[in-house]
Amino acid sequence: MIEQLTADPYPLLARLRATEPVAWLPELDGWLVTRHDLALRVMRDAAAFTVDDPRFSTARVVGPSMLSLDGGEHTRHRTPFARHFRPREIEDRFAGFVRAECARLVDGFAAAGRAELRRALAGPLSVAVVAGALGLDDTDTARVLAWYDAIVSTVDDISAGRPPGSRGGEAFGELRAHIEGAVGRRSLLTEAAETLALPEVVSNAAVLMFGGIETTEGMIANVLLHLLREPAPLDRALVPAAIEESLRLEPAAAVVDRYATRDVSLAGASITRGDLVTVSLTAANRDPAVFPDPDVFDPRRPNLRRQLAFAHGPHFCLGADLARLETRIAVETVLDRLPGLALAEPAAASGLVFRKPAAVHARWLTS
Template sequence: MHRRGGQQPGLRRAPPGRPPDRGAAGVTRQLTADPYPLLARLRATEPVSWRPELDGWLVTRHDLALRVMRDAATFTVDDPRFSTARVVGPSMLSLEAAEHTRHRAPFARHFRPREIEDRFAGFVRAECARLVDGFAAAGRAELRRELAGPLSVAVVAEALGLADTDTARVLAWYDAIVSTVDDISAGRPPGSGGAEAFGELRAHLEGSVGRRSLLTEAATALELPEVVSNAAVLMFGGIETTEGMIANLLRHLLREPSPPDRARLPAAIEESLRLEPAAAVVDRYATRDVSLAGASIARGDLVTVSLTAANRDPAVFANPDVFDPGRPDLRKQLAFAHGPHFCLGADLARLEARIAVETVFDRLPGIALESDVAPSGLVFRKPAAVPARWLPS
């Protein structure tokens, strides 16, 4: 591809010699509903391609995705257009280098695997049992909204010291903030709902700092507004992507002919993450002119990494469209991103997913999908519903 001309960042059009893509809306629909054929074609023929529907470059090959995510000096999140930062302020999600480390380190020590197991396993088991027992006698349930979503909210509330806050209220704050981020990402003027919700959340989080939560120690290293911004980011990731991860995993396992072997469940979780990452893309911005796989990327350009495409790269994963928990090298999947912005809550999300599946298959005999709803979503991918039935007790 050719380098595009001298427009300001964010106002760039198709590269010289290329007409505007009048099918952009159709491509967006395809990337939302069934992106795999298009992503496979781009990965094979143009692994770094200019996409007018994104107003940026799309990276679809596994090795190139790793290169972009590892090179924070060239491909950064620290850009004034970064949508989440415009709503909640600077945080570990939108900072680089020493400032990123300063914001991340006070939280990171609480997300080591052993600490996650010791602190959260009992709570997650009790919450999964409570949720499943609440609908077990009915013989059917929609597992995304009745299990995956409420569990994700409950764990985030517990971690942030909001356990005494009504779940519906936490979700209302979250939905308003996400809606505002979506408006900014789509170029629409944001409404006031996100700022108002963040103000309420900030007040509750500030009141939670003295309680036993992830915020307590962070408050000794960061200013209070910084603690709150990072807590909002943890809420964003802990609800949206964890709900999607659990919903996708349940769908994959319920499509299999037999219940999962508990010993192989960790591999099934990794394979589900590979096949359908809940976060489909991550965004970066070029800090300098750079060539990537023949594409001339200009300073300031948006560079979007498709985790969905990278995770189905046949150069890394044989028969990539098949759910196969026995495949080797599952840890090469990139569902939690890579590099300095690797997902802080990855092991907590894995813990929630494992215990949710164990609880479902232990307590709901004969469980099966009532209908199969495929995942969808441009940025976050999950099924709209996971309807299931079983033999009621």
């Protein structure tokens, strides 16, 4: 079953959603929630379903942070960073840099007539943006991506019940050293260090980088793959809607974990205090009760903002608007600068916790 959930989870998730929307999966040693309304209920109710548990996979790699704390501690960890992610500040602070970086990256490979867009564009862009925000501009892009490949692999191992290897811990050790060195520079980290202890700054910075790199790279790669599979070119005016539809169809973060703080009944399932409750964002986003023809890519859906790719409730993704900005500008740059863009090789997203294609090979016309 782990292999199914990693490679092609949709038939299994659809069957569970229809017959057992809160199902106990021994392979996960926990409950899997697959219905949209139940997913919202779990994510909104931090009193009954918490992230604050020593088993929380990401915390086991990077330590306690806003991602793995609830209540007052969650607020204390999140607040020093939150004010920097308001929509107006994101547009003013990042839009010019993102446009210039996208143009630089695309111009660097445009003459070749083909490229692998995940690691030639999506990955380097996401690294550049988050590294600049956190004062890590001098860190090599390939090195950062290697750290995150290792950390993601470790989180996947933990989520799948496999013993984690040492790569994730070693990668985080290197990352921690770089983050600690950046605290003294003028960045988000400098202000956070005024209210948080250094290990807390490091853990939260790692989480911001984790989301800002891993899931944003996946988000850009997924939407490019969806667009390149379409037979007709996309109307540029539909780019923002196409991004939302791609998020619905293939969220870069496939699941979020919670732990029951008390015995609770959910859709007929008797959940016991301490049980792992995993919300499948992938399944919730394909709930036909909310999204008719859920397996079809349709940017003209009227209710796209009901997708849950950025989670919901107190742990709604802090960088959602920044990720949308990066993805929109990346897609617009590709459409503007690469005429006749087409998929060069078949590809599909995969991953148990984080879903994206291993590669997006594309080709286009050159003059």
